[in-house]
Amino acid sequence: MCLAVPGKIISIEDESEIMRSGKVDFGGIVKTVNLAFAPDAVINDYVLIHAGFAIARIDEKKAAQTLDELRLFNKSKNDS
């Protein structure tokens, strides 16, 4: 039920408060979604979409940081 899928905003079509909406690309499938709850998200940002609504803008810096940590962890020597 709390499934949320990341997608990339490709257009913003309505900027009016709770009706804020736009098109989001999910790896080739494009859907119109409500973007009100990601008020700072702009075109090319990734958002998590749940039940037709963006619930969070994905923080690109934090995501990159996590991946760097993972790569570092993967290279660490105290492991077989």
Next chain:
Amino acid sequence: MKYIDEYRSSEFVNRYVSRIRKTVRGKWNIMEVCGGQTHAIFKFGLDQLLSSNITLLHGPGCPVCVTPASIIDQAISISLKPGTMLCTFGDMIRVPGNDADLLSARGQGADVKIVYSPLDAIEPAKRLPDREIVFLAIGFETTVPAIASVVLTADRLKIKNFSILNAIVRIPPAVEALLKDPECRIDALLAPGHVCTITGLREYKSLVNKYQIPIIATGFEPVDLIQGIFAAVEQLERGKANLSNRYSRAINFYGNKYAQYIIGQVFDITDREWRGLGTIANSGYNLKEEYKQYDAKNRFDIALTKSDNENKCIVSDILSGRSNPSQCPEFGKTCRPGHPLGPMMVSSEGSCAAYYKYRSNDARR
């Protein structure tokens, strides 16, 4: 797809599995709260990669599973009234009420429409002004902003023929009810990542302080989950109890402030009944006085006549982590996805459905 593929790397998962095996000494019970996490764990086989010292318990984070049978009875009763359309998420349609389910109501001529988003329930309300359109509002904090948004939209567009049958719930009070239980076996919690995008982590911080238990906010991909489990094991082995955010690309400590503001415009916090867990204080949302006209319970004569029936389903033991589905004597026998005794065998996120789909061959061996 970006933000999915990189978190499914088997290389990263294996490295974490190996580190967990090296770190773990004690025997630990770790509960993933969210049903979406339960399914991901089974789908990717993470439970089978872990050391036998770690037992994963499956928490109450499946809204379909915790919706009381009496709400389904009310939804059926509304759907059978002439001129109504009941809109629901697809998962709810086969969940048994006390006597029947929404699918059987549809068989009796009820107009039961499956929707993907609460917004899909507003459209027919606009198009069909002579009909009453009711949305069966289930969900956790992840879904509440969407439900609040459609109530506000109905109000602003002066849509009079729309209402919600409200069964939405809040996770932290239910988690606290489990932690307070003297029989609680939970050593660490993986907090539900998507709920936390909305709520933030303040309430979980309070639970960490009060119950001295590690809580790790965790995402839904295999790398996210195994990282969360590793973070929990590391803390448990060091005797620590901290809040940790392992889903920082989506969660910040304070949560989604605009979503919280919109929820606060539409709902007040109230006590709520959970299937299998009873009534939990402050675990639900009620429409505020100024939006009461959108409450289906005020609009239809659906007085509650029955509380939930007892049957052989051990929903309460499973939701609280006391048993796992394969310990239920009915599992895979009288209770199967085609003939469910309880909601957890129906819902795509129910732990019984997960065991049946991914592990029933093991049980039969």
